[in-house]
Amino acid sequence: MLGQGRLVPVAESVSAREGEVLIDGLTDDVSFVWVLMRLGLMGNPPDDLGPPCMEQIDNALAALSRLSEAGLVKVGHTEYIDGGPPGRVAPVRHIEESLETVRTRIVRACETGTDWEWACWVVNTERGDEVAAALLAER
Numbered sequence: 001m002l003g004q005g006r007l008v009p010v011a012e013s014v015s016a017r018e019g020e021v022l023i024d025g026l027t028d029d030v031s032f033v034w035v036l037m038r039l040g041l042m043g044n045p046p047d048d049l050g051p052p053c054m055e056q057i058d059n060a061l062a063a064l065s066r067l068s069e070a071g072l073v074k075v076g077h078t079e080y081i082d083g084g085p086p087g088r089v090a091p092v093r094h095i096e097e098s099l100e101t102v103r104t105r106i107v108r109a110c111e112t113g114t115d116w117e118w119a120c121w122v123v124n125t126e127r128g129d130e131v132a133a134a135l136l137a138e139r
Helices: 008-013 016-024 032-038 054-069 099-112 126-138
Strands: 073-080 092-096 121-124
Touching: 016 032, 016 054, 016 126, 032 054, 054 073, 054 099, 073 099, 121 126
Parallel strands: none
Antiparallel strands: 073 092, 073 121
8 A cells, every 4th residue: 555655645744753653553552641652742661650741731632633633543532341340451442532522531630640641542543554554664
C-alpha cells in the first residue's frame, strides 16, 4: 500500500513522536500516561509522578486530535466486556468518545490525582496500523 502512494502523505504528516504513539498502538491500547511519554511531554520514567499540568494535557489532546482527524486513532475509555469491577485483569473493549468528553475526564482525574494515567485510552484504526507499520519499515 505504501508503494501506491496512499500512506506516504499521511506518514509524512505524522510527527516522529506521534508515530511512536501509533507504533505502540500496533500491540496494545495506549493509556494516557504512555501518550504523554511518547509525545515527550513527560519523561520515561516520569520525573514527577504527579498528574500533568494543563499545558501537557492540551498538547497531548492536540496531538490526539490530529491523529483522530486523520483517521489513525480512536480516543476514549475502556470497559470490561463482562461488566465486572475495575482493578483486575480481564478482557476489555474500547469505547470511542468525543475529545471534549475525554478532556473533561482527564482534567477531573488530574485535579483529584486519582487514576489520571488511565483516564483516556487510544487505539489505532486499521489505517493507523498501516501507517505505524510503514513507519517501522522505514527504521
